[in-house]
Amino acid sequence: MPTAKQCIAWLEGENLEMTYHHSMRLLLVEDELEIQGFLKQSLSDAGYEVDSARDGKTALQFAAGKRYDVLVVDLGLPDQDGIDLILQLRRSGVSSPVLILSARRSVDDRVKGLEQGGDDYLTKPFALAELLARLRNLLRRNLVASKDATRLRVLDLELDFIKRRASRAGEVLNLSPQEFVLLEYLCRHAGRVVTRSMLLSEVWGMRIQPDTNVVDVHIYRLRGKVDTEGREPLIKTLRGIGYVLKDG
Amino acid sequence: MSSKTANPVMHSAAWRISLWATLAFAIGTMIAFAMLHRFVANDIQRRSDAWLSGEVEVLGDVAARTPKDRLYRRVVGEVAELASKEVPNKLLSDGNANDSVFFLQVGDDGALKLWVGAGDGAPNLAAIRESKVIPDVPYDLHVKGFNKPFRVVSLRTEDGSHIYLGLSEKDEMRVLKSLRVRFLLLWALIVLFGFAIVFYATRRMLGYVREITEAASRIGQSDLSTRVPTNKRNDEIGHLALTLNRMLDRIESSVHQLHTITDSLAHDLRSPLTAIRGKLEIALSSDVKVEQSEPIVSAIDELDRLTEFLNSSLDVAEAKADALKLSRTEVDLDQLVRSMIDLYEPCMSDKGLRVQMRSAGSVTVLADAALLHRVIANLLDNELKHLPTSCNVWINLGTSGNAATLTVEDDGPGFAPEIVSHMFEQRVKGIDSKGHGLGLAFVEAVVRAHGGSVTGSNRPEGGAQLSISWPRDQAQKVVTPHSFALVNR
Numbered sequence: 001m002p003t004a005k006q007c008i009a010w011l012e013g014e015n016l017e018m019t020y021h022h023s024m025r026l027l028l029v030e031d032e033l034e035i036q037g038f039l040k041q042s043l044s045d046a047g048y049e050v051d052s053a054r055d056g057k058t059a060l061q062f063a064a065g066k067r068y069d070v071l072v073v074d075l076g077l078p079d080q081d082g083i084d085l086i087l088q089l090r091r092s093g094v095s096s097p098v099l100i101l102s103a104r105r106s107v108d109d110r111v112k113g114l115e116q117g118g119d120d121y122l123t124k125p126f127a128l129a130e131l132l133a134r135l136r137n138l139l140r141r142n143l144v145a146s147k148d149a150t151r152l153r154v155l156d157l158e159l160d161f162i163k164r165r166a167s168r169a170g171e172v173l174n175l176s177p178q179e180f181v182l183l184e185y186l187c188r189h190a191g192r193v194v195t196r197s198m199l200l201s202e203v204w205g206m207r208i209q210p211d212t213n214v215v216d217v218h219i220y221r222l223r224g225k226v227d228t229e230g231r232e233p234l235i236k237t238l239r240g241i242g243y244v245l246k247d248g
Numbered sequence: 249m250s251s252k253t254a255n256p257v258m259h260s261a262a263w264r265i266s267l268w269a270t271l272a273f274a275i276g277t278m279i280a281f282a283m284l285h286r287f288v289a290n291d292i293q294r295r296s297d298a299w300l301s302g303e304v305e306v307l308g309d310v311a312a313r314t315p316k317d318r319l320y321r322r323v324v325g326e327v328a329e330l331a332s333k334e335v336p337n338k339l340l341s342d343g344n345a346n347d348s349v350f351f352l353q354v355g356d357d358g359a360l361k362l363w364v365g366a367g368d369g370a371p372n373l374a375a376i377r378e379s380k381v382i383p384d385v386p387y388d389l390h391v392k393g394f395n396k397p398f399r400v401v402s403l404r405t406e407d408g409s410h411i412y413l414g415l416s417e418k419d420e421m422r423v424l425k426s427l428r429v430r431f432l433l434l435w436a437l438i439v440l441f442g443f444a445i446v447f448y449a450t451r452r453m454l455g456y457v458r459e460i461t462e463a464a465s466r467i468g469q470s471d472l473s474t475r476v477p478t479n480k481r482n483d484e485i486g487h488l489a490l491t492l493n494r495m496l497d498r499i500e501s502s503v504h505q506l507h508t509i510t511d512s513l514a515h516d517l518r519s520p521l522t523a524i525r526g527k528l529e530i531a532l533s534s535d536v537k538v539e540q541s542e543p544i545v546s547a548i549d550e551l552d553r554l555t556e557f558l559n560s561s562l563d564v565a566e567a568k569a570d571a572l573k574l575s576r577t578e579v580d581l582d583q584l585v586r587s588m589i590d591l592y593e594p595c596m597s598d599k600g601l602r603v604q605m606r607s608a609g610s611v612t613v614l615a616d617a618a619l620l621h622r623v624i625a626n627l628l629d630n631e632l633k634h635l636p637t638s639c640n641v642w643i644n645l646g647t648s649g650n651a652a653t654l655t656v657e658d659d660g661p662g663f664a665p666e667i668v669s670h671m672f673e674q675r676v677k678g679i680d681s682k683g684h685g686l687g688l689a690f691v692e693a694v695v696r697a698h699g700g701s702v703t704g705s706n707r708p709e710g711g712a713q714l715s716i717s718w719p720r721d722q723a724q725k726v727v728t729p730h731s732f733a734l735v736n737r
Contacts, residue, residue, distance in 0.1 A: 032519050038526035045533070076515060103518040104511060125522035125555055127548075128529045178590055204591050207618050208625045209556060212632045217595040239545070 024139065025066065028052040029059040029085065030074040030101065035124075039072070042128050048135075056080040056088070063094050070138055072131075075102040097138040099131070129241035133193045154190045154247050157226065157234060159183065168226060179222050186235065186245040195242035219243055262454045266447035274439045281431050288427065292420050293399070297386040300401040303331045304413040307351065308403040311411060321362060324353070328364040331413075348416040350398070352376070356408035365414075367393070376400070376412055389414060396421060453485060460489050472500045510562050517558055525551050560686040567693030574616040574697060581611040581645055581652055581718070585624060589643065592628045600637030607645040611652045613718050619694045626687040627656050627714065635660040639711075651700070652718040662706035671704050691716075 053059040075082035100121035332349035350365030363369035398414035463476040672692035
């Protein structure tokens with residue numbers, strides 16, 4: 001098992017810049033200084049070039065002056081509602097993905113956020129790893145295989161989307177349809193951390209937080225079939241964070 | 249008015265009210281007419297009787313004064329004919345007066361002395377002989393060959409002969425008949441018209457009541473911000489609508505207050521939790537030894553548990569207060585439970601639990617999909633946490649009447665006896681349970697917010713049983729397409 005330090009390192013800068021060949025510009029809009037402080041620090045550590053604003057007005061000024069690759073917006077701002085801010089940003093031509101941070105829980109607020117131009121949301125408190133994983137997910141449009149591809153290769157692992165079959169080093173893996181979908185998701189996000197809640201919402205279509213290890217058991221089973229004896233283990237567990245499928 | 253309540257008109261209150269009102273009106277007018285009819289009939293008879301008595305006296309007088317010679321027959325006959333032309337109630341079109349009036353004189357020997365009228369007078373004489381004669385008082389006489397009776401008055405002359413003057417009642421009857429026909433036609437029209445007016449008025453009024461009911465039931469199901477329709481009139485129904493709306497104002501404001509309290513509580517707790525968690529994570533990422541990182545990791549775990557507890561507590565509090573915001577969509581329970589079992593099955597079989605589902609196929613309900621997911625997840629988490637190895641879990645899905653029923657049974661130790669009666673209350677949990685005691689409270693609150701019910705018991709053969717009954721209201725489809733876009737992006 002990797003140490004905590006290694007886990008975090010996995011999420012951080014070294015392969016971000018490698019992937020994008022330049023650092024990503026991120027606008028952070030958060031009014032709580034405490035939260036803004038640590039977010040700014042860890043986002044910079046993860047390789048983002050971060051500008052931070054405490055209110056909507058400043059955020060709009062920043063957005064007018066520079067092009068950002070991704071925005072992180074808190075819904076509870078002192079001068080205006082976060083959703084209104086997103087609407088204003090969209091109207092002023094900002095099309096970059098937006099990740100909403102919210103202390104509100106009810107679903108309709110979240111949906112409202114998504115409908116009006118936000119692309120993903122996280123409820124406070126959240127794991128930094130989750131935030132980083134989701135940010136990369138939002139930026140993936142420049143990345144990895146397109147959805148239309150019929151085949152996907154990660155190292156010696158190969159997925160055939162037409163036959164719904166996976167093989168490793170030419171040897172067909174005996175996967176259930178569910179396991180195939182899970183492996184597909186991991187492969188499409190190869191080299192990036194996927195969290196349990198990402199798996200639950202993307203693979204099973206559920207926004208739940210089970211207090212049992214249901215997702216882990218699926219991963220253990222999948223690992224039992226993919227990472228058989230004598231092969232290099234591909235699926236890694238990052239304790240307290242999620243999983244990553246090695247891509248190099 | 250929508251056709252949502254598929255009641256045929258005949259079952260509506262408006263129909264019954266109009267029917268009873270019209271019946272009372274119809275009976276009342278009928279009685280009034282019967283009395284009027286009786287009065288008119290009596291009056292007509294009184295007039296003909298007066299005429300008869302007058303004429304018979306004149307004729308008696310003429311008969312007495314006219315010498316009994318050859319001309320007697322002609323004189324009396326002509327006077328009688330003249331009299332018959334002045335018949336009361338006679339229709340102008342009826343030219344033949346002969347069959348409506350007859351004059352008859354019978355000698356003291358009982359033989360026919362003089363006859364003026366239609367025919368030879370024999371049947372009239374026979375009828376007079378058969379009937380009991382009351383002198384000077386008009387009476388009814390039925391004569392063979394005439395279907396209408398005659399009104400007859402008799403007079404005894406000085407020479408001992410009897411004079412009879414008869415007037416057919418056919419004109420009188422015709423008048424009365426035409427009166428009856430006209431009345432009945434008019435009566436039928438008035439009754440129909442009255443029914444229509446009453447029906448229209450009550451239907452309008454009750455339609456308004458139904459609108460209020462429908463609006464109120466919509467409000468009860470989802471949206472607290474709408475109000476029942478009010479009209480400008482200051483009547484009972486207007487008051488009902490106003491009262492309902494005032495009540496809704498109060499409910500909405502207290503629910504809103506609750507939302508504000510929970511939201512601000514959540515917000516005030518979440519911000520420091522986020523900051524603490526973030527700082528811990530950053531501490532973890534800086535150069536620390538593995539031994540030093542352990543307490544940080546466990547602090548993060550504790551923090552996550554605290555967050556989860558905060559979330560469930562607020563959810564349960566909101567659900568208990570019926571303040572959950574439901575975004576209902578059509579959900580197939582069968583599909584949902586199956587995918588939930590797919591998710592949980594590996595974990596369960598790892599623990600040595602067997603889970604089986606019995607379902608009669610697709611069962612669609614209107615529900616908040618996200619909440620429903622959490623309800624099922626709570627139930628399965630519950631089983632996972634409380635069952636010892638090699639137990640069975642049976643999940644049955646079916647319908648009964650207008651409800652979907654979902655039962656989760658197991659052959660484990662069952663509910664602890666001390667909690668069976670109040671397992672759905674917050675913070676109630678078995679002594680050995682490690683949970684917060686919120687899972688089932690949440691399940692119950694969500695199901696109740698959707699209009700369903702949950703019962704829990706221990707099976708007689710051992711093990712626990714939870715039954716959820718979920719209403720299947722197909723009539724109202726509330727479609728919020730974006731709540732799915734969220735999970736299937």
